[in-house]
Amino acid sequence: MGMSWEDVVLIEEGKNSDEPTVVTVNCPDKSGLGCDLVRNVLEFGLYVSRGDFSTDGRWCYIVLWVVPRPSLLIIDWDGLKKRLVACCPSCLPAFYLNQLPDSSKPPPIYLLKVFSLDRKGLIHDVTQVLCELELTIQRLKVMTTPDGKVLDLFFITDHLDLLHTKIRREETCTHLSGVLGECCISCELELAGPEYKIQQGFCSISEAIADELFSCELSTRENRSQALSADVSNVKKAVITVDNLMSPAHTLLQIQCLDQKGLIYDILKISKDFNIRIAYGRISTSVKGYRSLDLFIQKDDGKKILDVENQATLCSRLKEEMLHPLRVMITSRGPDTELLVANPVELSGKGRPRVFYDVTFALKALGICIFSAEVGRHSTSDREWEVYRFRLDETRGVPSTSNRAKLDIVDKVRRTLMGW
Template structure:
């Protein structure tokens, strides 16, 4: 077994209030390490102001300047360090043996049952507690009863890998009971059994809805937004470096942008030898990435260049899909994000959607999370059946547009 080197991750806080915290990672390299680290940064509600990535294929050195987002949860910096260390390969050589075995392990799934009296904002309050405790929601089923009670079934994994202990389980239930107060009827947490398999998927989306939600092309409204389209620019240069292809990327800044770019590179088997993430200027973010294919060669083929640029632009313009549709007599909010090839979904999506709905004063009648496969990838899909309110009559086209707009802006950090 390898031994982790704790000094491989250093976290240095700024000298003055408001100064960014510098996160330095110095460890053996592995495919997609930058993506894995940025995913954890995003999960903790941190924003990368700038960064540098450098690797020779065997060892890497990554520096990220981060600040908490205004709406972020309390940051447990020690826990963040531990999570970053766990994502790094062992410093023992050869490190790829441990890397391979650890990548195949999966955290056990636990079932959290929360039964309580319904109220506005309840779903978000529960989700917020789970995020603060570093518990990730893998699947979810929310059901409201006719007598005003709600049963929430959360299938969760533990970022700390401690849910096998009674203390961790009891602490989770105590925190939930505290935030729910008199509304809480019962709270149970146990290892998930066969019932989890029944939550692996949900009824397929109607084809017209799926076509609209997962389409690659911009909508009429988005196409008319010339500023947004113009901001998603990817250029390829094969002359500056004799051994690497240079990707120059520019996009309007948004939450998770760096994660989305590195996730796409990881899924496309692109190796980043050196990267510079510039500070945001006038709302724009730029990145310079020196890349190679897995065989160590530049990307010379024009079709391959076009395919990579097209994929990156799509991820920058459409990292998340949001729409409202009718589901029989009910109104349904759909939110979708692509799943990594590793099987991981985007962090904090459910949290951010419930933040937006709570801010609007909209109650959720039922909710669920599942997966949907298209021809080229797998998606994580969040489905919310919404309750009508006087402020947002769901039959109104304007009200629906306002809900989609608020949810999208919350997800994108705008």
């Protein structure tokens, strides 16, 4: 006899506005479940203030205390619940499973064409509408014409799996037209064709830029930029202790590091990619800007991590994610100024949520216009990266081409991405 689908995910909103919402997940366990759940929480613009994980290898019980980011006024809790339920292994009655998107196959890609008059903040406003409608940007091409118009090509997927319906497509275009107002010339939405494969071919990055962007070590320029956001000694500080004596069956990882947006997701992403099982975990609240995590873990064969080299590899990758989860730099692309943002993707191929939203939000706050933008992938020797490239319109918005002005742009973008 199966459990009620209503009990798989429970969401209890705080009684007061300053109280966190409690999200409880009670379902069969699977590899990487915690990462998948937290990824969706992050995608809805929520921050995990604390959490508890517990599993016996077959069944898990997860509690997350979440709060919305200050910029969010309304949260679609029902939409979040459906998304979280879809992450859980099948323990639901067939009639409810039929209401959830089929995650066993890649979602269809749709092409959204927005042709409009250009203005500051246009790209972010479109991105915000897509987030509100639970549409995810997979690829993007922004083209500005000499006469002050812009053609945005958004290759998107629908978490609700409803874009094949006329009403969903019309709702999206109507919502966009309403937000963009008189500057919107036309809005079209259709199933993507061969042009999507063309967009997948990402233009190459020079070796010098790639070496700096994807380096494990912070460059001198990035160290200076990090120091603008927080004391550099704090940014560099991430402590991981490996203990094989505390538990007879588990390796204990004790982690302390600077708090930042997506921290829990970054840590759980590494455990998922390394096929590590978290039998019990506790995420403590932030204290003076620091987070502490206690994770009792096992390898996928149910044994401790005793090999010293394996321990070192795991700790090294965790520290890299905690200290440097996103790469931000400004460079010259011919006569133009280009902003590059990169983040490593999961082995499953999923990129970090809301990166494009945060970058365009930061540029809008600075009053900087985007001349063109691209989203693509880049492979290094050991991992794949999602890379966002923004050509900034120096005729409008960019205060100057001085190094200090560029450093300020990098710092604002990084602050927004890290939630500082």
